Amino acid sequence: MFRNTYDSDNTVFSPQGRLHQVEYALEAVKQGSAAVGLRSKTHSILLALKRSTGELASYQQKMFRIDDHVGIAIAGLTSDARVLSNFMRQQAMSSKMIFNRPVPVNRLVSAIADKAQVNTQEYGRRPYGVGFLVIGQDQSGPHLYEFSPSGNSYEYYAMSIGARSQSAKTYLEKHYKSFDDCSLEDLVRHGLHALRETLQQDKELNVNNTSIGIIGPAGASETGVPPSGPFRILEGDKIEVFLQSMVPKEPEAPAAAPAAPAAAAAPAADEDVQMEG
Amino acid sequence: MDHHPTNWGRPRNDTVDPYGTYPIHQRPTNVPKDAFAAGIQHTQQPIVTGTSVLGIKFKDGIMMAADNLASYGSLARFRDIQRLHPVGEHTVLGAGGDMSDFQYIQGILDELMIDEFAAGDGHTLGPAEVHNYLSELMYARRSKMNPLWNSLLVGGFKDGKRFLAYVDLLGTTYSASTLATGYGSHIAQPLLRRAVEGREDTLTEDEARKILEQSMQVLFYRDARSLDQYQIATITAKGVNISESRKLETSWSFAEGIRGYGAQTQ
Amino acid sequence: MTSIGTGYDLSASTYSPDGRIFQVEYANKAVENSGTAIGLKVKDGVVLAVEKLVHSKLLVPGANRRIQTVDRHIGLATAGLPADGRTVANRARDEAAGYRDFYRSPPTLKTIADRIGHFVQMYTLYSSVRPFGISTILGAVDKDGPALGYHGAAVGKGRQLAKTELEKLKLSELTAREAVIEAARIIYLVHEDAKEKEFELEMSWIGPETNGLHVAVPKDLFDEAEAKAKEALVSGLE
Numbered sequence: 001m002f003r004n005t006y007d008s009d010n011t012v013f014s015p016q017g018r019l020h021q022v023e024y025a026l027e028a029v030k031q032g033s034a035a036v037g038l039r040s041k042t043h044s045i046l047l048a049l050k051r052s053t054g055e056l057a058s059y060q061q062k063m064f065r066i067d068d069h070v071g072i073a074i075a076g077l078t079s080d081a082r083v084l085s086n087f088m089r090q091q092a093m094s095s096k097m098i099f100n101r102p103v104p105v106n107r108l109v110s111a112i113a114d115k116a117q118v119n120t121q122e123y124g125r126r127p128y129g130v131g132f133l134v135i136g137q138d139q140s141g142p143h144l145y146e147f148s149p150s151g152n153s154y155e156y157y158a159m160s161i162g163a164r165s166q167s168a169k170t171y172l173e174k175h176y177k178s179f180d181d182c183s184l185e186d187l188v189r190h191g192l193h194a195l196r197e198t199l200q201q202d203k204e205l206n207v208n209n210t211s212i213g214i215i216g217p218a219g220a221s222e223t224g225v226p227p228s229g230p231f232r233i234l235e236g237d238k239i240e241v242f243l244q245s246m247v248p249k250e251p252e253a254p255a256a257a258p259a260a261p262a263a264a265a266a267p268a269a270d271e272d273v274q275m276e277g
Numbered sequence: 278m279d280h281h282p283t284n285w286g287r288p289r290n291d292t293v294d295p296y297g298t299y300p301i302h303q304r305p306t307n308v309p310k311d312a313f314a315a316g317i318q319h320t321q322q323p324i325v326t327g328t329s330v331l332g333i334k335f336k337d338g339i340m341m342a343a344d345n346l347a348s349y350g351s352l353a354r355f356r357d358i359q360r361l362h363p364v365g366e367h368t369v370l371g372a373g374g375d376m377s378d379f380q381y382i383q384g385i386l387d388e389l390m391i392d393e394f395a396a397g398d399g400h401t402l403g404p405a406e407v408h409n410y411l412s413e414l415m416y417a418r419r420s421k422m423n424p425l426w427n428s429l430l431v432g433g434f435k436d437g438k439r440f441l442a443y444v445d446l447l448g449t450t451y452s453a454s455t456l457a458t459g460y461g462s463h464i465a466q467p468l469l470r471r472a473v474e475g476r477e478d479t480l481t482e483d484e485a486r487k488i489l490e491q492s493m494q495v496l497f498y499r500d501a502r503s504l505d506q507y508q509i510a511t512i513t514a515k516g517v518n519i520s521e522s523r524k525l526e527t528s529w530s531f532a533e534g535i536r537g538y539g540a541q542t543q
Numbered sequence: 544m545t546s547i548g549t550g551y552d553l554s555a556s557t558y559s560p561d562g563r564i565f566q567v568e569y570a571n572k573a574v575e576n577s578g579t580a581i582g583l584k585v586k587d588g589v590v591l592a593v594e595k596l597v598h599s600k601l602l603v604p605g606a607n608r609r610i611q612t613v614d615r616h617i618g619l620a621t622a623g624l625p626a627d628g629r630t631v632a633n634r635a636r637d638e639a640a641g642y643r644d645f646y647r648s649p650p651t652l653k654t655i656a657d658r659i660g661h662f663v664q665m666y667t668l669y670s671s672v673r674p675f676g677i678s679t680i681l682g683a684v685d686k687d688g689p690a691l692g693y694h695g696a697a698v699g700k701g702r703q704l705a706k707t708e709l710e711k712l713k714l715s716e717l718t719a720r721e722a723v724i725e726a727a728r729i730i731y732l733v734h735e736d737a738k739e740k741e742f743e744l745e746m747s748w749i750g751p752e753t754n755g756l757h758v759a760v761p762k763d764l765f766d767e768a769e770a771k772a773k774e775a776l777v778s779g780l781e
Contacts, residue, residue: 005553011673012554015547015565017572019624019673098413099406106398106606114633117626123671140399151626155606156599169601176601384647388640395612395636397759 011123021127022120025149028129032075034162034198035062036191037133037144038172040182043216043229044135044142046073047191049162049198050209063213063233067092069102069137071213071231075162076130076149084112084128105136109145109153117151131161137215137229160194167197184219188212188242196249205243211235212242319423323375325349327360328502329461330371331492332430332441333469334454334477335485338513339432339441341369342489344497345522346504347376353504361510363517365390367435368404369510370411373458374427374446382425385414404433404440404512408450416448428458434512439477457492460500465492482511494525554670566674567667573676574623578742579701579733580609581709582620582680583726584691588719588750589682590760591620592726594701594734597741610747610759614639616683617652618747618757622699623677631679635659652683652690683757684749701733708732719750723760727768728775735776744769 006012007020014020035048048062063073064085070092074081091111095103112132119125132147146161147153158176160168171194179187191212196205203209212234218225221241225232234242325347332341347355360379362370364386372379386407393402402410408431418424428445442452454477455469472488473480480488489509497503505525511518551557552565559565578594593609610620611632619635621628638658642650659681666674678698682691695709708729717725727744734742746760746768760768 005548009553011671013566013569013573013673013676015552015569015572017569017574017576017676019573019676098410099402100409101402101406104396104398104400107396107400110629113626114629117630120626121630121666121673121675138400150624151629153607155603156601157603158601159599169599173600384644388643391615391640391643392636394615394756397608397612 009123011121019120019150022150025127025129026131029076029131029148029161030163030165032077032130032162033060033062034160034165034168034195035073035075035133036158036160036165036168036172036194036198037073037135037146037156038158038176038179038187038191038194039135039142039144040179040184040187040216042142043182043184043187043214044137044144045184045187045191045215046071046133046135046211046213047188047195048073048075048211048213049195049205050211052209059208063211065231065233066108066134067096067102068228068230069215070105070108071135071215071233073133073211073213074130075165077128078130080128080130081132084115084130084132087115088112102138104138104140105134105143105145106155108136109134109147112147113151113153116147116149120149120151133159133161135213135215135231142216158194160198162198164198168194171197184214184216185221185242185245188214188219189245189247192242192246196246205246207236207240207243210239210243212239319421320375320378320426323378323426325354325376326502327358327373327376327379328500329457329459329465329496330360330373330428330430331461331465331469331489332371332432332456333473333480333485333488334439334441335473335480335482336478337482338434338511339369339439340482340485340489340512341371341430341432341510342493342507343371343373344493344504344507346502346506348502351501353502356504356506357522359508359519361508361519362386363510363519364407365393365402366516367401367512368407368431368433368440369512369517369519370407371430371432371458371510372427373429375425378425378427382411382414382427382429386410401435403435404431404442405435407431407433408440408442408444412444412448412450415444415446419447430456430458432510432512434514437514460502461492461496464499465496468492468495482513490525494527497525497527555667555672555674556670564667570674570676571678574678574698575700577622577624577699578609578739579697579699579705579730580620580622580678580680581698581705581726581729582682582691582693582696583709583712583714583717583722584682584689584694585714585717585719585722587689588684588722588748588753589618589689589691590719590722590726590746590748590750591618591680591682592730593620593622593745594699594730595743595745596739597743600741604743608745610745611635612747612757613655613681614643614650614683615756616649616685616749617655618682618749620680620682620747621677622702623675627675627677628679631659631663631675631677634662635681638662649685651685651687652681652692655683656681656692682749684755689749700739704733705729719748719752720764723748723764724768724771727765727772731769731772731776732779744772 006014033049033051037046050059050062052059065071066088092103116128119127127149134145136143144156146159158172215231216229330343343360347358360372362383364370424446426446431442433440443456444450455473457466493507497505506522509520551559555566578596580593583590591610613619613635619632639650666672680696694714697705749757
């Protein structure tokens with residue numbers, strides 16, 4: 001069988017100037033279930049699809065609080081995510097300790113990106129196998145960033161990562177111009193609609209498999225949120241009201257067709273594997 | 278030879294020879310040392326020192342003053358030292374105490390501000406952040422029993438807010454609408470309080486400057502480690518302004534009538 | 544490429560029989576996959592400009608910068624892998640800070656460029672690391688005046704055309720302000736030539752109007768330069 005000799009080591013460039021190990025790490029992100037992030041003038045939010053390994057198992061954790069003003073959603077290897085989120089928490093704490101200032105979100109994201117870059121260049125390591133969506137609020141307002149194993153980080157108006165995230169991306173690209181002036185409720189509805197696009201045909205979003213992370217002032221259905229609107233993760237019954245607000249999907253036979261081959265090409269993509277997130 | 282000023286006039290301790298003045302082949306080895314010689318010795322007093330720094334709030338921001346003298350013991354050794362140092366766009370640091378430690382702190386802060394500038398993301402460190410940083414630095418050093426021998430005033434103006442606070446070699450911090458370090462905390466602070474407290478929001482820049490001028494004058498009369506050359510820093514919404522060196526108007530004719538000091542015969 | 548599959552191209556520590564180090568050549572391919580970056584050294588300053596290829600319309604314009612500040616007076620523009628660019632920029636900052644700490648004065652561009660050159664070269668020697676997938680332009684105004692190592696420099700995909708355009712200019716007679724206009728024009732020109740996907744222009748400068756600091760080109764001048772660049776493109780095509 002033909003073996004690509006430029007892909008077994010992260011310290012080797014292919015003749016085209018590509019880093020195959022890094023590209024494979026990006027594939028690891030796509031093995032995880034999807035996460036969606038978006039922002040308005042006042043809020044930034046995350047939505048994620050949780051998997052469960054079976055009837056007797058709990059659902060996985062897709063979101064982590066870093067600090068009052070920063071939260072993340074992950075797709076890929078949960079163990080790598082925990083290492084990186086611990087590092088982010090340390091950075092946030094040290095900014096508080098040294099300067100009494102919440103760490104600027106972009107610097108936090110750059111810090112893990114710089115960490116990830118080292119793993120793409122030195123022998124004996126592997127690139128991280130996890131992607132993040134990072135939301136945060138600082139002096140310059142609400143933010144949304146994507147971090148990926150390649151060591152790149154970008155700021156977006158809206159973004160999705162994980163399995164079948166392209167479908168969510170298509171939804172976001174169609175609607176992102178209206179997000180700026182959205183209320184929290186409208187923003188969450190857009191997020192749920194985008195996340196819904198990543199589901200397999202027979203599945204739907206429910207209170208068990210969906211997480212919502214919010215930074216910004218409390219929404220109409222929320223209670224006990226401090227005025228500063230710190231990061232919070234809504235799960236279970238608290239998201240029922242948001243799920244109710246979703247507009248049922250119009251059954252579009254032609255639109256569903258192009259999504260089908262993608263799912264067929266990777267039938268195992270949504271199967272549950274222990275290490276994956 | 279031990280040139281350290283604390284050891285001037287003291288007999289040389291030949292068993293220690295801290296500066297390695299013996300020729301190598303004669304150097305005593307394995308000789309009993311005193312109980313502390315093996316330990317690490319840290320700063321136990323400042324060497325070249327600056328005296329008071331004053332700071333007050335006024336209507337539009339913060340005003341600070343410090344003279345230009347760095348003393349070596351009681352010798353007026355350097356008379357053109359700037360003890361007010363700008364830190365970024367919004368902050369001034371004023372220092373009394375050891376001037377080499379102050380210069381070391383300036384180096385740390387300059388590097389910090391370059392890092393902030395290089396980040397280029399619109400986030401800047403204001404006076405509150407600089408003060409918090411310094412308090413951590415000073416406290417960490419004193420906890421290693423190796424303090425930076427200064428008392429510092431941090432004054433600044435950012436996002437429409439005035440900031441004035443103190444931190445010293447112990448890591449002690451406090452904040453008030455008038456602050457003074459060193460000799461000034463005894464002599465000038467009561468004067469500043471009387472002039473400023475309750476009027477922080479009405480004092481004009483000219484009035485604030487006059488208050489500091491008068492306090493600096495009193496300090497020059499009373500503080501033997503002070504100088505009549507000084508600078509004033511003003512920090513407002515417009516940014517930081519540190520004046521050229523200015524001279525105090527003082528009159529010493531009254532000294533003729535003083536009895537009890539010096540070489541009078543009666 | 545005849546080298547592929549011979550085994551002489553898998554490590555930076557291996558020469559091929561004809562004396563080439565293929566891993567370094569492949570790293571250059573990574574640079575050529577990215578947008579062009581140019582630098583102009585002129586009479587009273589330095590201008591850096593980058594053609595930032597935009598891979599998604601969801602990106603926030605103006606964020607995600609590819610020109611970095613190394614020290615107050617030193618800027619750095621990269622073409623190639625963005626993550627590698629940040630790593631080199633961070634190293635350059637450390638070098639600048641180290642220089643300041645040791646000499647208590649701002650580093651000259653030559654010092655920083657030398658040190659970064661050494662740093663990057665180390666990654667071409669060993670099999671345990673890969674070379675950096677970037678080319679970098681450093682610009683500064685230091686104690687000797689504007690500095691770039693060249694009058695004009697270009698890296699990345701469109702560097703040949705950019706160099707041709709730079710050679711047409713009388714760079715040593717331009718002001719920094721005029722150079723900003725020219726830089727924008729060249730970036731727009733090389734982009735048009737490659738017919739790539741969307742892009743965003745990013746420019747910084749160091750000159751008399753910036754107080755010797757490396758900062759982004761101010762909005763009014765940026766907009767003027769961009770408008771003129773688009774104009775020049777239209778009139779050039781006719």
